[in-house]
Amino acid sequence: MPLRTSQSFVNWFSICYFACAIGMFIYLWANTPVIADLWTSLLDFAFNIMYVVIGALLWPGTLLAMLVMGFY
Structure with missing residues (x-):
């Protein structure tokens, strides 16, 4: 059975995912x-x-x- 989800959840998840990716990049930039x-x-x-x-x-x-x- 496929997992169904709403578009707004996908949007929020994408925003959080990319915000975390940018945060990780900034952290690595500052500390490496x-x-x-x-x-x-x-x-x-x-x-x-x-x-x-x-x-x-x-x-x-x-x-x-x-x-x-x-x-x-």
Whole structure:
């Protein structure tokens, strides 16, 4: 016989499950030097890429604004 449950129970269980997973990840990040160094390096790399991409997208608009408005 299949176990029947409600959608709201599944939703709450999923929320709690992922909250616990995030909590465990934060705990390991704070208390495991290798994981902390690795993830900090990866996040730093990701943010550097993000800044480069944003800069690459913004410089044409900035250049156009300077050309249109003059170099004030």
